[in-house]
Amino acid sequence: MKDILVIDDEDSIRKVLSIALQEKGYNIFEATNGREGLEVFKQKKPEIVITDVKMPEMSGLQVTREIKKLNSDVDVIIITGYGSEDLVIESLRVGASNFIKKPILLTELFKIIEDIALKRESKKRLEVAKDVVIYEKKKCIIGNEIKKIWSVVNQILFNISPFFEKPTYEGLRIGLYEIIINAIEHGNLGITYDDKNEALNSNTYMDLLEERIKKAEEEGKKVQITSTFENNIFEIEVKDDGNGFDYKNIPSPNDPDKLLEAHGRGVFLTSIYYDEVKYLDPGNKVILKKQITKPL
Ligand SMILES: Nc1ncnc2c1ncn2[C@@H]1O[C@H](COP(=O)(O)OP(=O)(O)OP(=O)(O)O)[C@@H](O)[C@H]1O
Numbered sequence: 513m514k515d516i517l518v519i520d521d522e523d524s525i526r527k528v529l530s531i532a533l534q535e536k537g538y539n540i541f542e543a544t545n546g547r548e549g550l551e552v553f554k555q556k557k558p559e560i561v562i563t564d565v566k567m568p569e570m571s572g573l574q575v576t577r578e579i580k581k582l583n584s585d586v587d588v589i590i591i592t593g594y595g596s597e598d599l600v601i602e603s604l605r606v607g608a609s610n611f612i613k614k615p616i617l618l619t620e621l622f623k624i625i626e627d628i629a630l631k632r633e634s635k636k637r638l639e640v641a642k643d644v645v646i647y648e649k650k651k652c653i654i655g656n657e658i659k660k661i662w663s664v665v666n667q668i669l670f671n672i673s674p675f676f677e678k679p680t681y682e683g684l685r686i687g688l689y690e691i692i693i694n695a696i697e698h699g700n701l702g703i704t705y706d707d708k709n710e711a712l713n714s715n716t717y718m719d720l721l722e723e724r725i726k727k728a729e730e731e732g733k734k735v736q737i738t739s740t741f742e743n744n745i746f747e748i749e750v751k752d753d754g755n756g757f758d759y760k761n762i763p764s765p766n767d768p769d770k771l772l773e774a775h776g777r778g779v780f781l782t783s784i785y786y787d788e789v790k791y792l793d794p795g796n797k798v799i800l801k802k803q804i805t806k807p808l
């Protein structure tokens with residue numbers, strides 16, 4: 513996963529992203545508008561596309577739609593600023609994998625790309641039984657090993673993949689990943705949004721993780737994931753051993769104005785991909801629901 517296409521009409525943003533990503537070892541292609549972006553995409557076939565959402569002629573939403581039509585495996589990251597919240601939400605609904613707000617924090621972008629790399633790696637290993645669906649209640653307990661999350665996500669979801677179109681299924685994978693990482697990071701490890709940002713910016717995030725994981729292990733904190741599939745509704749419960757949080761303030765995807773005010777993006781993404789994301793008191797238990805849309 514070394515090729516990334518950056519589409520933005522603003523020269524300065526393109527340049528900053530290109531230089532930063534090249535330093536990280538990526539091979540960057542640039543385009544100044546959507547149409548040119550699609551041409552470059554067809555020629556170079558990058559695995560990741562980063563596109564501004566608001567551009568003259570062709571929006572990032574149209575770009576996402578076209579790119580996902582050409583290759584549904586590509587990961588699209590949307591760059592967004594104030595006033596384009598609706599376009600971002602729509603782009604996520606048609607298959608974008610994530611979004612980043614302007615002004616762009618490079619550490620945040622690197623993290624998104626790293627997560628995508630892990631997701632792509634786990635997908636390669638995914639074996640899907642295309643024609644049979646056997647779904648039993650599943651229960652899975654993991655410690656605080658972030659590296660194992662994708663494997664858990666795949667285990668929980670792989671039997672239901674035949675029921676969904678590819679982009680929807682991909683969205684379900686991303687959404688569940690976000691909830692499990694929250695359960696570990698914020699729940700069991702008690703790392704707040706501010707702790708995390710501060711540590712990311714001072715490059716001490718790994719140390720913080722290590723220290724908190726040690727403590728959580730000593731205290732026996734785990735994450736428990738249970739899933740059921742009944743009456744065409746797929747339901748997953750994720751429970752951590754943390755203290756919970758004030759979940760009522762989390763922005764809803766039906767309230768796009770709040771999108772850019774929000775802290776993180778995990779819960780928001782999950783609520784785009786699932787029909788229901790419900791926190792139970794005190795906030796350390798989440799229920800995700802998704803109705804199947806494509807009966808076999
Ligand atoms: N299981 C949990 N326990 C405690 N707090 C949680 C839990 N899940 C979410 N939160 C709180 O909700 C906030 C929003 O979560 P969200 O996933 O949307 O963003 P984030 O995790 O801060 O950042 P990102 O997911 O973009 O890396 C978190 O910052 C955290 O304060």
Ligand SMILES: [Mg+2]
Nearest residue numbers: 694776778779
């Ligand atoms: Mg999160």
